[in-house]
Amino acid sequence: MxxxxxxxxxxxxxxxxxxxxxxxxxxxxxxxxxxxxxxxxxxxxxxxxxxxxxxxxxxxxxxxxxxxxxxxxxxxxxxxxxxxxxxxxxxxxxxxxxxxxxxxxxxxxxxxxxxxxxxxxxxxxxxxxxxxxxxxxxxxxxxxxxxxRLEEELAERRVMEARLKYRVGHDELTGLANRGRLEGVLELALIKAQNFNRPGALLYLDIDQFKLVNDTEGHESGDKLLSGVAGILRRRVQPRHLAVRIGSDEFAVLLENTSSTVALQLAEDLREALHDYRFEGRLGCYNLGASIGVALLLPSEKLEAGELLSRADQACHVAKKRGRNRVHCYDAADPEVVGLKRDATWVPMLREALRNGSFTLEFQPIVRARDGACSHYEALIRLVENGEMHAPGEFIPSAERMGLIHQVDLWVVEAAVDRLATIHQVDDQEPICMSINLSAYAFRNPVLMPLLERKLEMTGISPRRLMFEITETAAVTQLEQTRELVERMRTLGCRFALDDFGSGFATFNYLKHFPVDVLKIDGTFVVNMLKNPTDELLVRSMVNVAHSLDKKVIAEFVEDEATAVRLREIGVDYLQGFYLGRPQSQIKPMHSPAFSGVAAAAAGTGS
Amino acid sequence: MSYLHASDSSFNFAPPPLSPRDLVRGEITLSSLPALYHELNRVLETPGNDAQDAAQVIERDPALAARLLALTNSAYFGLVRRVDTVAHAITLIGLQELRTLVLTMVVVEKFKGLPNDLEDMTSFWRQSMVCALVARGLSLKAGRASTAGRLFSAGLLHRVGDLLIFRRLPELAHQAFLRRRDNGFPLWEAEQQLLGLDYGVVGAALAEFWRFPPELVELLAFQQQPAKAKICQRHCALLCLAVNAAHGRDVPLGDASWRLAEVSPQVLAGVRVESDRQVAEVARVYGISC
The missing domain is CATH 3.40.50.2300 (Response regulator)
Structure with missing residues (x-):
């Protein structure tokens, strides 16, 4: 101063x-x-x-x-x-x-x-x-x-804190609690359920028509719809329970100290209330529906909050799969749940594999029946996880469901062509060919053809040496699209085979117009052929049909010599199976010792 | 050991929960009343001062003086002769009632222009005015003419706390509003559940901050739970009935309020009808449109 x-x-x-x-x-x-x-x-x-x-x-x-x-x-x-x-x-x-x-x-x-x-x-x-x-x-x-001033500031801070605390725990649009809050409350509810013997339930709601409204009417209408749904939840759910907006069109309700019958009844009430709710949009009226999954909090069960939430989510998923607008209570044995669980374990492994290349290829020889010459291999994908090898049957369904199949297809094509390019070609021998399996979704993959073209150009491999396989069922169910893909690949010079031929029991009629080069008879006919005359008859007729349409035939699952001999008699062009060689990581050009004649075969059973 | 214990507890610091005082404190511009009110208070508190002294203070604010005269001449007081000086008006009203009337005028003046997205302010003030008139009417019927003015003020300001809540905690206020609408809770209960405080206690904190008479503070604080009141239980009960009537809710006959208020539902119904007749005129005096 x-x-x-x-x-x-x-x-x-x-x-x-x-x-x-x-x-x-x-x-x-x-x-x-x-x-x-x-x-x-x-x-x-x-x-x-x-x-x-x-x-x-x-x-x-x-x-x-x-x-x-x-x-x-x-x-x-x-x-x-x-x-x-x-x-x-x-x-x-x-x-x-x-x-x-x-x-x-x-x-x-x-x-x-x-x-x-x-x-x-x-x-x-x-x-x-x-x-x-x-x-x-x-x-x-x-x-x-x-x-x-300090007192003012403190007061101001407490007011701001109260607002912030509210905002942190609540969804801005609907004013319901948000996911973070639910997780906190869920922990407590689980402890109560276990220690004080208070059962409860978690409902997981998915609004069936939300996407339609949001996409056709715009986000504003979508937001209005969500507020309407929140209003219904608020009216129907007692304040001692917790109504939550998890995200986009997903809601949850946590019921504490509520028996399972009451919980299911409330879920049913909510479903009905949401079903009766008519949303007035700009373009028209929409009837809503909700798929509701219920996960019970049982005193006898020890669960984590995350587990319970995912159970309710899975149950909701099942309700959706089974036709929407329904209530479904979680059951670990639901096939949908089992599939989901498998996907859940496979998806991270698949992603990891795509990133790090822990996929690998194995090659199984395909032998010419006439003389036992082997210049053709089928490339088979394997997933190596901690030294364990997984066959495609284990993970391909998950990859298909979770949308990773395109990447797997691309990987197989790329890896197979690369491998083919590294094989040293001896002049006087027939060039090695390779069969590559494509998924049923391959025709939807926009990158597949460009990749193949580029790969062939870079490696200089003759397209004749590539043969693609697609299962008969996949081809028949999407005949037109598959035909297009096959035609494009054949224009390039590649060959095409129908895998598992005969398993679909489809009419052979389509074959007249289907431009494949090779039919691969489903192995299940081949395995029992010698014991079952019907199977043999079927194989014979398939071979006849194929030959009359000027297509070659491969028989797989050839597991013993007698079958091999019989197949050759029938006129099958190529054979594939454990008897002729198991899938292996290396391609070894060979003249199959197991199939140089009956006598040689008898001597070489140990292969 | 004791040292450890002491330091432990000092680390165990948890911020105190939001109190009504916090809402009042931060908003100093809203919470402060014009010096005139405090001066009037001082004049009235000084022994020996009479209507003339009070009139001198009030006449310094011509708008307030005009309002006071208009109110005195309105149906509210039902006087036969026309009153045209402030001093005369004050003699008729009485010094104590004057204080609460001026007080409400000053507060309403302060808050009436407050913008707000949560509730229509016209209906807000209309509701408050109905509450004020019913509270006053009940008080007169219950033979408590001396406190009619105080009950009128308490009724008019019964939700003044909400104006502060709306302004400072808009999200929570909105949520309380939704809870009232969707779950059918009375607003004060919804606020208690969500904020841990309601318009009553916030209003009381504001009244305390403004140094309102303690009876008025208590009336605001316990307007929904008259049984908890200490100084003026019966008035609280009367106010409680008035508030619920203004909010369009019936107080169940078994409720403690009826017993404490010592009035019958018939009386309340009569007062309600009468207040509907007065509301427009008195609202005009206060400069409220409804």
């Missing part, structure tokens, strides 16, 4: 003796340099001095009041207090004597005074003491302002 500021402060002398007051005032003005020193002669005029002219004006400032003790002691104290409340510091002026000593003095200080000046005083002493009092006043005000 500068001296100038100090001198500008308002000082008021309160003394009914005008001469005394005047002497002090002029002393302060002349010696102290204080510019605004005023004088009032009574308590009343002091109050008036402090009261603003109009009630809406700010109070008139007064920093320091010099009070003469000429009125009764109680009055002095109350005036001190009153001044203190208004932010004025007071200094008491008293005659030298026994009053205002000890306890009395301390009461004056308690009331807010900062100093007592005893008359008669020396002029030289007064000025510094008044200066000091003003400085103390300044300190006090600063401290008070800080305290007030």
């Amino acid at each position: 500068t001296l100038d500021q100090l001198c500008a402060m308002e000082i008021c002398v309160v003394d009914e003796d005008p001469i005394r007051a005047e002497r002090l005032s002029s002393l302060l003005r002349d010696k102290g340099g204080f510019r605004s020193v005023s004088w009032v002669d009574s308590q009343e005029s002091l109050k008036q001095r402090l009261t603003p002219a109009s009630p809406f004006d700010p109070p008139t400032p007064l920093q320091l009041a010099l009070l003469s003790d000429s009125f009764a002691m109680g009055d002095v104290l109350s005036v001190c207090r009153m001044l203190d409340e208004k932010g004025t510091t007071s200094v008491l002026m008293a005659d030298e004597g026994e009053t205002w000593r000890g306890v009395e003095a301390s009461r004056v200080f308690d009331a807010g005074a900062v100093d007592i000046l005893f008359r008669p005083w020396s002029d030289s002493e007064v000025v510094p003491r008044i200066s000091l009092a003003l400085r103390v006043h300044q300190e006090r005000m600063t401290r008070r302002q800080r305290e007030v």
Whole structure:
């Protein structure tokens, strides 16, 4: 604080003796340099001095009041207090004597005074003491302002915290609790269920028509729909339970201390209420529906919050699969759940495999029946996980369901062509060919053809050496699209085979127009052929049909010599099976020792 | 060991929950009343001051003086002769009632223009005005003419806490509103569940901050639970009936309020009809459109 500021402060002398007051005032003005020193002669005029002219004006400032003790002691104290409340510091002026000593003095200080000046005083002493009092006043005000501000800030913070806490736990659009809040509450509910024997249930709701409304009417209508759904939940769900919006069109309701029958009843009620709800959009009216999954919190079961949530989610998934607008209670034995679980374990492994290349190929020889020559191999994908090898039958269904199949197809094509390119070609031998299996979804893969073309160009491999296989069922169910793919591949120069031929028991009629080169007879006919005349008959007729349409035939699952011999007699062109060679990681060009004739075969059964 | 214990507990610091005071404190511009009200308070508290002194203070605000005269001449007081000086009006009203009337005028003046997305302010003030008139009517019927003014003020300001809640905790207020709409809870109960406080206690905190008479603070605080009141249980009960009537809710006959208020449902029904007649005029005096 500068001296100038100090001198500008308002000082008021309160003394009914005008001469005394005047002497002090002029002393302060002349010696102290204080510019605004005023004088009032009574308590009343002091109050008036402090009261603003109009009630809406700010109070008139007064920093320091010099009070003469000429009125009764109680009055002095109350005036001190009153001044203190208004932010004025007071200094008491008293005659030298026994009053205002000890306890009395301390009461004056308690009331807010900062100093007592005893008359008669020396002029030289007064000025510094008044200066000091003003400085103390300044300190006090600063401290008070800080305290007030601090308190304001704390209050403000608590209000903000309350709002923030609310926002963190709630969904902005619907005002329902959000997923984070549910997880917290779920933990508690599980503990209650287990320790206090309070059963409960978690409902997981998926609004069936939401996507339709959102896509055709726009997000605004979608949001309105969600608010409507939230309103239904709020009305139907007691406040002691928790209604949650998990995300987009998924909601959940946590029912605590509720028996399973009541929970299922409520789920049914909710389903009905949502089914009855008609949403008025801009373009028309929509009837909603909800698939509701129920997971029970049973006291007997120890569960994690995440597990319970995923159970409810899975049950909801099952409800959706089974036709929507229904309630389904979680059951670990549901086939949909089992499939989901398998997917859940396979998907991360598949992703990992696609990233790190833990897929590998094995090659099974396909032998020409006529002379046992082997220049053709089928490439078979394997997934290696911790040294364990998984066959495609285990993970391909999951890959198909979870949309990873395209990438798997691409990987197989790329890896097989690469492998083919590394094989050293001996001039006088037939070039090695390779069969590559494609999934039923391959024709939907826009990248597959460009990749194949590029690969062939880069490696310089003749397309004749590639043969693609697709299962008969996949081909027949999407005949047109598959034909297109087959034609494009054949235009490129690749060959095409129908895998598992005969297993679909489809009519052979389509074959007339289906441009494949090879039919691969389903192994199940081949395995029992020798024991079952019907199977043999079927194989014969398939071979006849194929040959009459000018297509080659491969028989798989050839597991013993007798079958091989019989198949050759029937006229099958190529043979494949454990008898002729198991799938292996290396391609070894060979003249199959097992099939150089009956005698040689008899000698080489150990292969 | 004791040292450890002490430090443990000091680390175990949990922020105190949101209190009604917090809502009042942060919003200093909204929470502060014009100096006039405090000055009037001071004049009235000083022994020996009379209507003339109070009139001097009020006449410094011409708008307030006009309002006070309009109110005195309205059907609300039902005087035969026309009153045309503030001092005369004050003599008729009485100094104590004057204080609460001026108080409500000042508060309503302060809050009536407050914008708000959560509730239609016209119906908000209409509801408050109905509540005020019913509370006053009940008080007169119950033979408590001396406190009619106080009950009127309490009724008019019974939801003043909500204005603060709406402004400072809009999301939570909205949620409470939804809970009332969808679950059928009374608003104050929905607020208690969600905020841990309701418009009553916030209003009481505000009243305390403004240094309203302690009876008025208690009326606001316990307007829904008169049995908890300490100073003026019966008035609280009367206010409780008025509030519920204004909110369109029937208080079940077995409720403690009826017993504490010592009035019958028939009386309430009569007062209700009468208040409907007065509401437009008195609202006009307060500058509220409804």
